[in-house]
Amino acid sequence: MSKKSDMTRRNFLKATGVAAGAAALSGSILSVTTAETHAAEMKHSAQLPSENTRISPKGKMFFTNELEFATLSEASERIFPKDENGPGAKELGVPFFIDNQLAGAYGYNAREYMSGPFFKGAPTQGYQTPLPKRDIFSKGLSALNSYSQMTFQKNFPELKDADKDVILKMCESGAIPTEGFTSAYFFSLLRGAVLAGVYADPIYSGNSNMNGWRMKQYPGAQMSYFDIIKSRNFEKIEPVSLADMY
Amino acid sequence: MAAELKKVNVVTVGVGFTGGIVASECAKAGLSVVGLERGGYRTVEDFMEIHDEWRYAVNYGLMQDLSKETITFRNDRNMKALPMRKLGSFLLGDGLGGAGVHWNGLNFRFFPYDFKIKTMTKERYGSKLSGDYLIQDWGLSYEQLEPYYTKFENIIGVSGESVSPFDGKRSSPYPLPPLVKTSVMEIFENGAKKSGCHPYVLPAGIASQAYTNPDGAELNPCEYCGYCERFGCEYNAKASPINTVIPVAQKTGNFELRCNANVVEVLKKGNMVTGVRYINTLTLEEFIQPADVVVLGSYVMNNAKLLMVSGIGEMYDPMTGKGTLGKNYCYQITPGATGFFDDQMNLFAGAGALAIGVDDFNGDNFDHSGLNFIHGGLISMLQSGKRPIETNAVPAGTPSWGAAFKKASINSFTRSLGVGAQGASMPHRENYLSLDDTYKDAYGLPLLRMTYNFTEQDRAMFDFLTGKIDMIVKNMGAKSVGLKSNSKDYNIVPYQTTHNTGGTIMGSDPEESVVNTYLQHWDAENLFVVGAGNFPHNGGCNPTGTVGALAYRCADGVLKYSKKSGSLV
Numbered sequence: 049m050s051k052k053s054d055m056t057r058r059n060f061l062k063a064t065g066v067a068a069g070a071a072a073l074s075g076s077i078l079s080v081t082t083a084e085t086h087a088a089e090m091k092h093s094a095q096l097p098s099e100n101t102r103i104s105p106k107g108k109m110f111f112t113n114e115l116e117f118a119t120l121s122e123a124s125e126r127i128f129p130k131d132e133n134g135p136g137a138k139e140l141g142v143p144f145f146i147d148n149q150l151a152g153a154y155g156y157n158a159r160e161y162m163s164g165p166f167f168k169g170a171p172t173q174g175y176q177t178p179l180p181k182r183d184i185f186s187k188g189l190s191a192l193n194s195y196s197q198m199t200f201q202k203n204f205p206e207l208k209d210a211d212k213d214v215i216l217k218m219c220e221s222g223a224i225p226t227e228g229f230t231s232a233y234f235f236s237l238l239r240g241a242v243l244a245g246v247y248a249d250p251i252y253s254g255n256s257n258m259n260g261w262r263m264k265q266y267p268g269a270q271m272s273y274f275d276i277i278k279s280r281n282f283e284k285i286e287p288v289s290l291a292d293m294y
Numbered sequence: 295m296a297a298e299l300k301k302v303n304v305v306t307v308g309v310g311f312t313g314g315i316v317a318s319e320c321a322k323a324g325l326s327v328v329g330l331e332r333g334g335y336r337t338v339e340d341f342m343e344i345h346d347e348w349r350y351a352v353n354y355g356l357m358q359d360l361s362k363e364t365i366t367f368r369n370d371r372n373m374k375a376l377p378m379r380k381l382g383s384f385l386l387g388d389g390l391g392g393a394g395v396h397w398n399g400l401n402f403r404f405f406p407y408d409f410k411i412k413t414m415t416k417e418r419y420g421s422k423l424s425g426d427y428l429i430q431d432w433g434l435s436y437e438q439l440e441p442y443y444t445k446f447e448n449i450i451g452v453s454g455e456s457v458s459p460f461d462g463k464r465s466s467p468y469p470l471p472p473l474v475k476t477s478v479m480e481i482f483e484n485g486a487k488k489s490g491c492h493p494y495v496l497p498a499g500i501a502s503q504a505y506t507n508p509d510g511a512e513l514n515p516c517e518y519c520g521y522c523e524r525f526g527c528e529y530n531a532k533a534s535p536i537n538t539v540i541p542v543a544q545k546t547g548n549f550e551l552r553c554n555a556n557v558v559e560v561l562k563k564g565n566m567v568t569g570v571r572y573i574n575t576l577t578l579e580e581f582i583q584p585a586d587v588v589v590l591g592s593y594v595m596n597n598a599k600l601l602m603v604s605g606i607g608e609m610y611d612p613m614t615g616k617g618t619l620g621k622n623y624c625y626q627i628t629p630g631a632t633g634f635f636d637d638q639m640n641l642f643a644g645a646g647a648l649a650i651g652v653d654d655f656n657g658d659n660f661d662h663s664g665l666n667f668i669h670g671g672l673i674s675m676l677q678s679g680k681r682p683i684e685t686n687a688v689p690a691g692t693p694s695w696g697a698a699f700k701k702a703s704i705n706s707f708t709r710s711l712g713v714g715a716q717g718a719s720m721p722h723r724e725n726y727l728s729l730d731d732t733y734k735d736a737y738g739l740p741l742l743r744m745t746y747n748f749t750e751q752d753r754a755m756f757d758f759l760t761g762k763i764d765m766i767v768k769n770m771g772a773k774s775v776g777l778k779s780n781s782k783d784y785n786i787v788p789y790q791t792t793h794n795t796g797g798t799i800m801g802s803d804p805e806e807s808v809v810n811t812y813l814q815h816w817d818a819e820n821l822f823v824v825g826a827g828n829f830p831h832n833g834g835c836n837p838t839g840t841v842g843a844l845a846y847r848c849a850d851g852v853l854k855y856s857k858k859s860g861s862l863v
Contacts, residue, residue: 127695133704154353161364161379163733169376172369172785176376213696220695239695247682248348264707266642266682269345272517273643280477282638282708290343 106144106253109151110182118205119189120146126212127242134263135256142245145254146185149241155182177229181237187226188219188234195224249290261287269293296571296580302326302550304852305570305585307557307600310392311838312824312845313591314539315446318509319849321548325856328583329540329549330572332556332592333389338537341528344521347681351524356396358386362575363735365595367786369747370724371612377733377741383785384625384792385524386593390553391536393593393792394838398523398646398678399499399532401452402835403443403843405657406436406462411831414658415668422668427751428622428721429668430830433802434811436462439843442850446842447497450533451505451513454497460653473502473516478639479650481711482675485770489762491652496674498647499533499838509542520679522646532646555581558737560588560604560821567606567821573737587820587852590798591845594827598727598797599742607808607817610726612745618808620728622721622796623744624832627671627752629760629780630714632687633772638708644677651675655762656718656834667754669718671834673763675711682707690776713767714778715759716791718834722749727797748784756780793837798827800844802863812851812862813844819861824848 111117121143130136137143149155157180169176179187196204196215204215218224222232245254247261249269255261261268268287276283303325306313313329321327349355358364358381366375387393407414409432415422423429444465454468472495475483479495486493500522501513516531530537543549559571561582569584590597601607601619610621651674653659662668687710688694688702730743748756760777767775801807804816813828815821824845826837833840851862 128700129697131697131700133701157361157380159354159359159361161360161377163377165732167374167376170369170373172783172787173367173376173378174382174787175379216695242695243686244348244352244683248352249346252348261682264682264704265638266680266707270519270642271345272519273640274517276640277474277476277518277643279640283640290346 106141108144108147110147110155115193115203115205116186116189117143117147119192119203120185122205122212123189123192123216123238124242124245126209126216127239128246135259137242137246139256140246140260141254141256142242145245145248145252146241148253150182150185155185156180175229175233177233179228184229184234184237188231188238191224191226191231191234192219251289251291258287258289296582298582298584301569301584301586302328303585303856304328304587304589305330305583306589306591307570308332308392308590308592308596309390309535309540309551310387310591311394311535311539311842312848313589314391314394314535314543315842315845316589316591316822316824316849316852317549318539318543319846320852320856321543321546323853324548325853327543327549328585329543329551330555330557330570330583331390331551331553332575333392333553335551335553336390336395336526336536338526338528338530341526344525344528345519347683351681352683354381354385354524356387356389356524356526357381358388361736363741365742365744366730366733367744367746369745369783371745375730375743375745378786382787383790384794385789386595386792390551391534391540394535395526396524397499397534397838398676398836400647400649400836401447401450401497401499401839401842402672403462404436404833404835404840405460405659407658408432408831408833409434409436409439411669418658419662419668422662423720423751426723427749428723430801430806432800432811432830433807434800434847439847440465442843442846443839445846446839449507449509449538450499450842451501451507452497452499453502455495458494458653459492460657460659468497470502470505473498473500473645473648474518475650476640476648476677478641478677478711479648479675481770482650482713482766485766485768486652488769489766491654491766493650493652496647496649496651497839498645498649500645500647501531501533507538509538511538511542513537516645518643518645518648520642520644520681523678556737557600558603558739560590560600560606562604562606562818565818567818587822587855589848589852590821590823591825594794594797594825595727595742597823597825597827599729599739601798601808601823602729602742603739606815606821609728612723612726615723618799618806620726620797622799622830623725623727623746624719624721624795624829625746625784626719626791626793626832626834627717627748627756628714628778628790629717629756629763630712630778631760631763631767632776633711633713633767633770634689634706634774634776635709635711635772639711641677641680641708644679646678647676648678649674649676652766655715655759665754665758667751667758669720669834670755671715671717671759673713673715673759673766675713680707687712687776689774711767711770711772713763715763716793716834716836717752717755717759719795719832720749720751721796721831725749746784748782753780753782793826793832795826795829795832795837798823798825799830800828801830810861810863811847812854813848814851814855814862819859820855822848822852
């Protein structure tokens with residue numbers, strides 16, 4: 049195992065004067081080092097993850113109903129299934145990522161314009177529903193189960209994979225009845241959230257142990273690529289998380 | 295009642311590149327300046343957690359909070375305009391430094407042709423476009439703007455190479471050599487040369503080496519970490535207002551920066567403005583800031599809106615063609631292609647403006663006889679740092695989710711290259727900005743209303759550029775190419791470009807412009823309005839270089855005006 053350097057990200061920035069930032073003008077703080085020096089120092093700083101960032105338990109902050117959460121989990125897994133490339137959405141913690149996001153600003157559309165009046169609008173005008181994402185997910189998942197019951201007389205999580213895909217395709221096409229939003233819109237949110245849960249930094253509860261990044265050969269939150277930017281070969285770099293930076 | 299504050303020489307509304315440039319130049323010259331910035335204060339130290347795609351790229355951490363203010367949009371004036379509830383097509387900045395903090399760093403000059411587009415089109419082609427297209431000369435030539443381009447490039451430390459045969463004449467070389475040319479960029483270079491084009495490494499407001507600008511501000515060399523676009527630079531390598539002009543203004547002692555100060559009205563008395571009224575967005579207290587000169591230096595949308603809600607200037611009416619305020623709103627068209635290759639590439643590494651491109655099909659650099667459009671676009675490939683959540687290109691025919699999608703998107707992540715164009719946008723009589731009649735912002739003001747759609751000219755150019763992109767990507771050796779389709783109607787949902795222009799256009803004639811060539815308002819000599827809103831049409835490359843040049847021109851205007859009042863033209 050590689051040794052973890054005591055050169056943390058913050059210390060690196062302090063050492064090289066970058067954190068002095070705009071203060072540079074007010075004094076003589078900023079000694080400009082060359083990028084080569086930066087890169088050499090950083091080789092030591094961005095090493096393997098520290099143990100303490102990998103053991104936080106995942107839990108539900110939003111869903112209270114097991115069927116809804118199981119439906120979310122199974123739908124996520126069909127969108128991003130486990131295969132020979134590596135883990136699927138469930139193993140990567142995606143359902144927890146989505147649950148945790150729905151509990152906060154994302155779920156409440158906190159930074160979106162939610163004032164009325166509400167009109168249907170053209171597709172070119174973007175979403176016009178008064179329902180925030182937390183309600184769309186909740187109602188959308190319930191609608192998947194209602195539709196599964198109607199079609200296959202079972203709830204969504206109990207269906208065979210092929211039947212789950214039938215339901216999800218109906219959802220994607222907008223054919224599943226919902227109130228105040230279309231099932232197509234719900235599906236687009238769900239698909240986006242699944243991909244985010246697979247590939248967002250693991251500090252958000254998805255992308256467990258950075259295995260989403262490893263599959264895609266994405267090195268994560270590296271500080272610098274100065275030493276490889278001119279490389280003609282593909283560089284395999286062990287990923288780092290924001291959680292590894294301290 | 296609003297508390298009235300002590301009068302100053304100059305107040306800037308917005309403190310990004312434009313407000314910051316005017317503030318620094320005026321403060322250096324000894325004028326007292328107050329900068330009112332509606333967003334929060336920030337420095338480079340606030341970007342310590344910036345390598346976070348979910349927080350900053352997907353959830354727009356540095357962008358405008360639309361719960362407070364957005365715009366409404368419709369494709370044509372027979373539609374009901376509805377709020378843009380979520381950011382998408384373009385990303386409005388927020389906070390000190392504005393969009394100059396989260397920009398990619400691509401820094402161009404427009405062509406000499408752009409400034410005389412009407413005259414030159416007529417000379418070469420006769421009457422090419424119908425009267426519905428409101429193209430006009432800018433009233434200012436490339437040669438007149440050249441010193442200001444140079445000034446801005448030296449202030450932000452542009453890294454570039456002057457090898458494109460289509461560039462306007464430069465009075466001096468770029469202050470820094472270009473960013474590195476990677477093996478990925480060589481793939482484009484080879485494909486472009488094979489297509490008969492003239493590729494060059496694009497000019498970047500990102501330092502390729504350590505740099506000290508003429509004001510004494512310092513930049514560090516780029517680390518190619520791949521987090522420029524939608525992010526702030528934690529290394530001080532990407533130039534922004536917060537590491538150049540704003541600290542310079544602060545150092546003079548003549549500049550007072552007030553953040554969380556949202557201007558809601560420009561106060562006018564007779565033919566002069568007297569100051570501005572603003573709201574502290576944290577305490578909701580209201581203030582009046584009197585000033586000898588008011589400079590609107592916020593984004594395109596807000597500059598236009600402030601003039602509209604303050605009743606300054608005549609609103610443009612598409613029915614009669616009368617009025618100028620809100621006229622000539624332009625955007626860009628963005629054709630593109632994804633090429634799929636066999637070999638893996640280090641696409642996670644890069645910089646926002648690490649890019650290579652060609653101008654062979656931009657401006658009037660090629661013969662448009664027989665084509666039913668004018669102008670064109672830069673075709674380029676960015677190595678800006680591919681991010682995994684939002685980059686999931688798959689070859690045509692692949693489903694958008696499930697096992698096949700997973701396999702293809704993972705495989706293509708390191709093996710696909712995007713090539714795109716920024717097609718210039720010509721003003722059309724039906725594309726304009728006005729005030730909405732239904733929706734309000736958090737302070738009770740009407741939202742700005744955008745009426746915009748792609749035109750025949752846009753769609754023709756889109757097809758033409760798509761053909762050229764396809765040729766280049768094939769010549770790059772792609773085993774398959776996926777082309778972006780030409781859409782009839784502009785859609786505000788998918789991201790396209792944050793190159794919005796017009797609405798407060800410049801010109802030599804008050805009948806067809808809002809401000810003169812010093813960006814001085816025709817109807818109030820002590821009011822200046824500066825930014826991409828001044829562009830009478832939008833060019834075929836990134837606008838920031840031209841915005842920066844106009845801001846230096848504006849600063850010159852304010853300084854001239856402070857010595858001798860009256861119209862500067």
